[in-house]
Amino acid sequence: MNILRIKKLIFLHLQHLPMKSRAWRTLVCKWGGVQIISPKRTFIGEGVIFDTNYPQDIFIEEGVRLTSGVKIVTHFMNPNTGSYDRGKVHICKGAYLGMNTLVVKPVTIGERAIIGAGSVVLEEVPPNSVVVGVPGEIVKQDNVR
Numbered sequence: 726m727n728i729l730r731i732k733k734l735i736f737l738h739l740q741h742l743p744m745k746s747r748a749w750r751t752l753v754c755k756w757g758g759v760q761i762i763s764p765k766r767t768f769i770g771e772g773v774i775f776d777t778n779y780p781q782d783i784f785i786e787e788g789v790r791l792t793s794g795v796k797i798v799t800h801f802m803n804p805n806t807g808s809y810d811r812g813k814v815h816i817c818k819g820a821y822l823g824m825n826t827l828v829v830k831p832v833t834i835g836e837r838a839i840i841g842a843g844s845v846v847l848e849e850v851p852p853n854s855v856v857v858g859v860p861g862e863i864v865k866q867d868n869v870r
Contacts, residue, residue, distance in 0.1 A: 733758040737777050746770050754780075763787035770824075776800060779811050782831075786818040792842075794825040801829060817852065 736757030740750050751764035758780035761767055767785060770793040775783055782799040785791075800811040812831020816822070820834045823842035834840065835852030844861040855865040
C-alpha cells in the first residue's frame with residue numbers, strides 16, 4: 726500500500742470524528758481524495774461514508790448537502806464478468822441527499838435534485854427532480870425550491 730493511499734484512508738476515517746459538518750468535515754474529506762469544489766459551501770453530515778477505494782471518482786459541486794448516513798460507492802460487482810467495475814459519481818450544485826441514502830452506481834445527480842431518506846440511487850437523476858424509494862424512482866420533476 727503506497728503512502729498516498731494511506732493518507733487518503735486516514736483523512737476519510739478522520740472525518741467521522743466530532744467536528745463541524747460545514748467547512749471542517751468537508752475539508753477533511755477533500756484531503757481524503759473526494760473532489761469537493763467549495764468545502765465552505767458544502768454540508769457533509771455525520772456518518773457519511775465515501776468509497777475508500779476510489780474517492781477521487783466522487784465529484785461534489787458547491788451547495789450540496791449530504792445528510793447523516795449517506796453512502797457513496799464508486800465500484801461495484803459486474804454480474805456478467807464477475808469482476809469489479811468502477812465509475813464516477815457526480816453530485817451537481819445544490820443537490821440534497823436525505824438521511825441514509827445509498828448511491829451505488831456511476832451516476833450524475835442533477836442540480837437542485839432531492840433524494841428522499843433511505844433511497845437507493847441506481848440511475849441518473851435529472852435536475853430539479855425528487856427521487857424516493859428502493860430503487861429510487863422519480864416522483865416529481867421540475868421541483869422549484
